[in-house]
């Protein structure tokens with residue numbers, strides 16, 4: 001189970017809520033894989049991908065609004081993750097018949113969370129704090 005620990009929260013509710021939901025769907029998928037309910041992945045993975053892509057657009061619009069100077073870099077980072085998510089959808093389609101696909105799907109999903117929610121998004125947390133848009137703990 002992945003949880004959003006307080007140090008990874010941005011203290012900006014709309015984005016934190018998105019991140020919580022992304023983590024929630026990943027946990028559901030990982031649990032379904034563990035419990036052998038692989039067929040659920042065919043629905044859950046595309047749901048995750050759709051929500052994550054919308055999340056990126058919301059996050060980019062927010063960063064643009066607040067004048068985040070590294071927006072381009074973050075934008076490209078999101079596009080790379082979009083490409084990885086297309087791979088996840090393919091893995092979910094073959095997960096039923098392939099142990100290898102199930103394993104890589106679980107790993108890719110957790111890696112995705114680490115990459116966006118935990119790593120890359122912390123880059124703009126200090127910017128938001130400097131601008132007084134959030135109150136860091």
Ligand SMILES: [Fe+2]
Pocket residue numbers: 019055059116117121
């Ligand atoms: Fe994010």
Ligand SMILES: [Fe+2]
Pocket residue numbers: 059074078116117120121
């Ligand atoms: Fe992001």
